[in-house]
Amino acid sequence: MMFCKRFSWDIGIHVPHVPASDSFCTKVKLKFNWTSMFLNLDTKNIIMLIALTIVIFLISSSQSHATELQSNNITSAGVTDFFPTYQKTTISIDGFNVSMAIASTDEQGIRGLSGLEKMNENEGMIFLFDEPSKQGFWMNKMNFPIDIIWLDSNSKVVHIEKKLEPCKIFLACPVYNPQVDSLYVIELRSGFTDDHSIKNGMIINFDLPGNN
Numbered sequence: 001m002m003f004c005k006r007f008s009w010d011i012g013i014h015v016p017h018v019p020a021s022d023s024f025c026t027k028v029k030l031k032f033n034w035t036s037m038f039l040n041l042d043t044k045n046i047i048m049l050i051a052l053t054i055v056i057f058l059i060s061s062s063q064s065h066a067t068e069l070q071s072n073n074i075t076s077a078g079v080t081d082f083f084p085t086y087q088k089t090t091i092s093i094d095g096f097n098v099s100m101a102i103a104s105t106d107e108q109g110i111r112g113l114s115g116l117e118k119m120n121e122n123e124g125m126i127f128l129f130d131e132p133s134k135q136g137f138w139m140n141k142m143n144f145p146i147d148i149i150w151l152d153s154n155s156k157v158v159h160i161e162k163k164l165e166p167c168k169i170f171l172a173c174p175v176y177n178p179q180v181d182s183l184y185v186i187e188l189r190s191g192f193t194d195d196h197s198i199k200n201g202m203i204i205n206f207d208l209p210g211n212n
Contacts, residue, residue, distance in 0.1 A: 082123050089126065091186070091206040093196045098188065100126045100206065113187055114141035121195075124188040126206070132181035140173045142166035145190035149198065150182035157202045158182055163190045 083101035086108065091098050099122060103109045109127055113119065129135060137148055143166060150159040159178030167173035186204070198204075 082119075083125075087209050089206050089208060091124075091126075091204055093198065093204065096122075096196060098122050098124050100124050100186070102208070103127045112137075113146065115143070117143055119144065119146070119189050121189050121192065124186060124192075127185040127187075128208070129183055129185075132183045134177050134180070135182055135185055136175040136177045137161075137185065137187075138173050138175045139164050139167045140170060147188045147190055147193045148176060149186040149188070149193065149204070150178040151184040151186065151204060152181065153183045155184065155204050155206065157198060157200050157204065160193055160198065160200065162193055 082099065086101040087104065089100050089102055091100055101124070103112065103125055112127075113125055127135070132153055135150070139146075145163050145165050148161045148164060149157055152158050158180050159182065161176045164176065192198070
């Protein structure tokens with residue numbers, strides 16, 4: 001009897017004139033109903049929280065996907081837009097075609113590939129000179145290593161420098177010169193000459209705009 005009465009006050013409900021056993025069962029049932037109500041309320045809150053989390057996740061995923069697409073578009077544009085204002089020619093080495101940006105002016109020749117972040121295997125630059133000479137090149141302000149190939153007036157390879165690294169210190173930046181005169185100089189991705197077995201004496205054919 002004392003247990004039933006104390007239990008009744010603990011849940012804030014008093015039922016007079018009820019036998020002890022009935023009072024206990026009634027109060028237990030009432031407590032269960034109150035608990036169920038609170039559980040239902042918590043369940044609704046949990047469902048709302050889960051729904052809100054899903055909405056936020058979907059919005060975040062959509063924004064991330066849009067950003068990724070934009071980044072991919074920018075990257076793709078950068079790959080296909082290799083020196084867009086330069087004239088181009090194509091050289092073919094053992095059946096492998098390389099699109100060459102033509103550096104035909106002093107300004108283009110001084111700039112070269114400096115400032116460019118990267119270059120694909122099928123991209124390169126060819127430098128044109130007015131007359132044969134021992135043209136020197138260096139790796140100042142370069143961001144990636146390259147191979148340099150010097151060609152004479154007959155498009156024959158006369159000198160090769162492989163896997164040249166960018167200069168870290170301006171005053172310690174070496175200049176690379178051929179031992180014989182050249183009329184054209186080609187810059188390609190590092191390792192290209194070894195990958196495609198380019199050697200001295202090899203002829204590299206290409207067409208220049210206006211020479212057709």
